[in-house]
Amino acid sequence: MTETPTRQLLHLVMGGRVKNPQTLEFENLAEVDFVGVYPNYAGALEAWRGAAQRTVDDAEMKYVIVHLHRLLEPEG
Numbered sequence: 086m087t088e089t090p091t092r093q094l095l096h097l098v099m100g101g102r103v104k105n106p107q108t109l110e111f112e113n114l115a116e117v118d119f120v121g122v123y124p125n126y127a128g129a130l131e132a133w134r135g136a137a138q139r140t141v142d143d144a145e146m147k148y149v150i151v152h153l154h155r156l157l158e159p160e161g
Contacts, residue, residue, distance in 0.1 A: 095157065096129035097122050100136055100148030109149065122153065 098120035102112045111117055120136050123129040129150045140146035 091125070093124045093154075094126065095122055095124065095153040096126055097151040097153050098129050098132045098136060098148065099151065100140075100146065102143075102145050103147045106144050106147065109147065112145075118148075120148070126150070126152075 099117055100120070101117040104110045104112055118136070120132050123132060133148050133150050136148045140148070
């Protein structure tokens with residue numbers, strides 16, 4: 086059997102202290118934690134869970150997954 090190559094869909098995991106926990110306005114962009122870029126959503130989700138779990142007791146810390154592939158190829 087030949088394996089079908091999976092398409093690389095880049096995702097960025099990042100986070101930091103936000104001004105308001107209901108928004109994504111970071112207090113200090115110089116201190117944003119860039120966890121990494123991942124080739125698929127599953128890898129990004131695992132990294133996001135790890136980062137979010139480390140800061141679970143701090144309501145002003147927020148981590149997000151950015152779908153870079155949607156920004157790089159919006160028509161796709």
